[in-house]
Amino acid sequence: MKLNIALLAGDGIGPEVVDQAVKVCDAIAAKYDHEITWKPALTGAAAIDAVGEPYPDETHEICASSDAVLFGAIGHPRFDNDPSAKVRPEQGLLKMRQKLGLFANVRPTFTFPSLIDKSPLKRERIEGTDLIILRELTGGIYFGERGRKDDNHTAFDTMTYQRFEIERLAKKGFEMAMKRSKKLCCVDKANVLESSRLWRETVQAMEKDYPEVEVSYEFVDATAMRLIQWPKGYDVIITANLFGDILTDEASVISGSMGLMPSSSVGSKVSLYEPIHGSYPQAAGKDIANPLATVLSAAMLFEDLELTKEAEEIRRVVNKSLAEGIVTEDLAEGGKSYKTSEVGDWLAKNI
Amino acid sequence: MKLNIALLAGDGIGPEVVDQAVKVCDAIAAKYDHEITWKPALTGAAAIDAVGEPYPDETHEICASSDAVLFGAIGHPRFDNDPSAKVRPEQGLLKMRQKLGLFANVRPTFTFPSLIDKSPLKRERIEGTDLIILRELTGGIYFGERGRKDDNHTAFDTMTYQRFEIERLAKKGFEMAMKRSKKLCCVDKANVLESSRLWRETVQAMEKDYPEVEVSYEFVDATAMRLIQWPKGYDVIITANLFGDILTDEASVISGSMGLMPSSSVGSKVSLYEPIHGSYPQAAGKDIANPLATVLSAAMLFEDLELTKEAEEIRRVVNKSLAEGIVTEDLAEGGKSYKTSEVGDWLAKNI
Numbered sequence: 001m002k003l004n005i006a007l008l009a010g011d012g013i014g015p016e017v018v019d020q021a022v023k024v025c026d027a028i029a030a031k032y033d034h035e036i037t038w039k040p041a042l043t044g045a046a047a048i049d050a051v052g053e054p055y056p057d058e059t060h061e062i063c064a065s066s067d068a069v070l071f072g073a074i075g076h077p078r079f080d081n082d083p084s085a086k087v088r089p090e091q092g093l094l095k096m097r098q099k100l101g102l103f104a105n106v107r108p109t110f111t112f113p114s115l116i117d118k119s120p121l122k123r124e125r126i127e128g129t130d131l132i133i134l135r136e137l138t139g140g141i142y143f144g145e146r147g148r149k150d151d152n153h154t155a156f157d158t159m160t161y162q163r164f165e166i167e168r169l170a171k172k173g174f175e176m177a178m179k180r181s182k183k184l185c186c187v188d189k190a191n192v193l194e195s196s197r198l199w200r201e202t203v204q205a206m207e208k209d210y211p212e213v214e215v216s217y218e219f220v221d222a223t224a225m226r227l228i229q230w231p232k233g234y235d236v237i238i239t240a241n242l243f244g245d246i247l248t249d250e251a252s253v254i255s256g257s258m259g260l261m262p263s264s265s266v267g268s269k270v271s272l273y274e275p276i277h278g279s280y281p282q283a284a285g286k287d288i289a290n291p292l293a294t295v296l297s298a299a300m301l302f303e304d305l306e307l308t309k310e311a312e313e314i315r316r317v318v319n320k321s322l323a324e325g326i327v328t329e330d331l332a333e334g335g336k337s338y339k340t341s342e343v344g345d346w347l348a349k350n351i
Numbered sequence: 352m353k354l355n356i357a358l359l360a361g362d363g364i365g366p367e368v369v370d371q372a373v374k375v376c377d378a379i380a381a382k383y384d385h386e387i388t389w390k391p392a393l394t395g396a397a398a399i400d401a402v403g404e405p406y407p408d409e410t411h412e413i414c415a416s417s418d419a420v421l422f423g424a425i426g427h428p429r430f431d432n433d434p435s436a437k438v439r440p441e442q443g444l445l446k447m448r449q450k451l452g453l454f455a456n457v458r459p460t461f462t463f464p465s466l467i468d469k470s471p472l473k474r475e476r477i478e479g480t481d482l483i484i485l486r487e488l489t490g491g492i493y494f495g496e497r498g499r500k501d502d503n504h505t506a507f508d509t510m511t512y513q514r515f516e517i518e519r520l521a522k523k524g525f526e527m528a529m530k531r532s533k534k535l536c537c538v539d540k541a542n543v544l545e546s547s548r549l550w551r552e553t554v555q556a557m558e559k560d561y562p563e564v565e566v567s568y569e570f571v572d573a574t575a576m577r578l579i580q581w582p583k584g585y586d587v588i589i590t591a592n593l594f595g596d597i598l599t600d601e602a603s604v605i606s607g608s609m610g611l612m613p614s615s616s617v618g619s620k621v622s623l624y625e626p627i628h629g630s631y632p633q634a635a636g637k638d639i640a641n642p643l644a645t646v647l648s649a650a651m652l653f654e655d656l657e658l659t660k661e662a663e664e665i666r667r668v669v670n671k672s673l674a675e676g677i678v679t680e681d682l683a684e685g686g687k688s689y690k691t692s693e694v695g696d697w698l699a700k701n702i
């Protein structure tokens with residue numbers, strides 16, 4: 001198969017982790033006789049520095065004309081504590097999601113047998129966890145009207161949802177649940193928010209089309225609690241953009257390491273694959289960041305292209321590296337640790 | 352001391368748990384020579400059923416003219432899955448917070464030595480946790496404009512903050528931090544939300560008035576993760592209404608039981624004390640609910656009235672009941688358990 005993959009390394013540790021995923025994908029291509037053409041493009045703070053824009057048109061064209069996008073991370077501390085910054089790296093991420101029509105962010109949460117004791121949670125609470133959070137990604141308070149009023153003394157943001165936005169996300173959720181344990185949980189704050197009431201109403205109306213799926217409704221505060229108390233209680237969760245942002249990061253603690261959790265963002269022709277961790281600026285350039293979340297995101301990429309054997313091969317080699325302790329310092333527990341690039345080399349060699 | 356305390360039992364298990372706190376307070380009054388006059392008033396679904404309104408004016412007058420309010424819980428499932436319900440119990444809670452000017456919700460998170468192994472988190476991660484989340488309670492998306500548009504196909508909510516709302520909450524946070532470990536963390540989503548940028552800006556401008564306090568800023572998604580990974584990293588957290596709703600419930604898992612966590616809501620003349628758990632309708636009327644969160648909320652009430660010995664006495668007797676296993680079934684781990692009312696009687700007798 002011939003594949004064009006847009007490569008958006010982004011900021012901080014982005015370039016380093018993406019490099020390792022490229023090595024792994026190239027090894028897969030060699031083994032299974034595919035031809036991958038990588039199309040590097042600028043994004044984030046790196047793009048602001050180069051061309052004054054975090055998601056330049058040229059980058060968009062490269063993404064839109066590729067078969068998939070592999071993304072590193074975005075964000076730089078020099079913008080975080082400057083509330084008045086006009087251009088921010090994150091705007092690039094949001095623009096990219098919107099322009100590529102990536103309305104659903106898929107974040108699986110699972111545990112790794114060899115790492116389960118690294119979790120802050122007790123083994124019996126998490127062993128066997130296998131849930132997916134489906135986060136709405138191009139609507140809600142991320143994209144509603146916002147601004148200042150009253151001579152800069154008031155600021156506002158608007159959480160807006162349209163019925164069709166909820167429907168298309170929920171449809172994916174129902175379909176996903178059908179292929180899994182047939183349990184769907186809609187997480188909202190319908191006891192307070194009107195947009196949440198529209199979510200609940202819309203999902204309720206869809207229930208009849210999926211009679212086999214058992215649907216439940218939870219308030220986001222309760223979910224924030226139950227996700228830690230008993231993650232095995234969940235199968236597929238659907239939720240709004242902001243709630244999904246919070247819950248997916250929270251859920252990452254279950255596996256014991258954010259450095260391991262992949263994600264995909266889908267919705268339109270081209271899908272995007274990225275680790276859920278951020279740009280981790282403190283580690284940038286040090287060759288110490290954990291590349292596995294990005295490598296596992298590449299596995300999701302192959303999976304979505306129905307290259308199942310390729311995806312499984314990547315997961316196999318990742319599990320092997322964990323079992324044999326070929327890991328970066330965050331997972332080494334004081335034992336021998338390897339550089340980011342060494343882990344990437346090892347993975348590629350073992351494919 | 353003569354005390355008038357408004358007693359708002361509310362819905363579900365509210366009446367049962369509040370009853371036990373009353374027994375405990377009465378025992379304290381007898382021992383320390385105070386005179387408590389309880390002023391029962393309607394609220395929540397119970398008030399809707401009785402007078403069609405979840406926070407009737409009469410209830411407000413009773414609260415506003417008391418020295419403090421002791422509150423049970425609010426909410427009934429018959430409203431939760433009816434997105435079109437016109438009157439909801441929760442509206443009563445929000446109206447009460449607003450009309451009483453309770454702009455700050457204080458939720459301490461700590462562990463109980465005798466219960467630490469009940470937490471889903473590992474002992475070494477949580478032992479010694481002692482943090483306070485200060486949640487803004489009368490602003491933000493809970494009180495902004497909301498509604499439907501486009502022939503009911505669009506719903507919106509507005510998250511609005513005014514500078515003074517942030518300032519008064521942050522001031523309490525700084526003052527609290529000064530009395531504790533002098534660490535304040537402002538949690539927001541300033542990389543996306545304009546209202547969060549106003550938060551950050553406002554808190555940054557106040558830093559100079561509290562040079563001894565070490566201030567940090569975090570994005571809410573990161574906090575949702577770090578709160579579980581390393582809760583001992585936090586001292587005082589200040590945050591917006593919606594973020595606080597999610598984070599405080601999440602933080603309750605640390606202690607191992609929501610049934611234990613008290614809170615106070617302050618801001619104006621009269622303060623309110625309530626357990627952080629909900630109305631738990633499945634348990635209502637069964638005399639099985641854990642009354643300790645409400646009893647510990649009463650301890651916060653005495654503390655705020657500078658009746659420190661009284662507050663300590665309540666905490667002592669609660670710890671004693673835990674140590675001796677005089678607990679409701681949620682804490683009994685298959686061992687002997689006691690009824691709600693039996694726990695209350697035991698506590699009162701041991702004062």
Ligand SMILES: CC(C)[C@H](C(=O)O)[C@@H](O)C(=O)O
Nearest residue numbers: 074075090093245542543572
């Ligand atoms: C960087 C930030 C804008 C982004 C978000 O909030 O969506 C990130 O936290 C994420 O989850 O991908």
Ligand SMILES: CC(C)[C@H](C(=O)O)[C@@H](O)C(=O)O
Nearest residue numbers: 191192221425426441444596
């Ligand atoms: C019942 C609900 C409206 C309320 C809230 O969201 O504030 C509750 O969750 C709380 O935290 O007190």
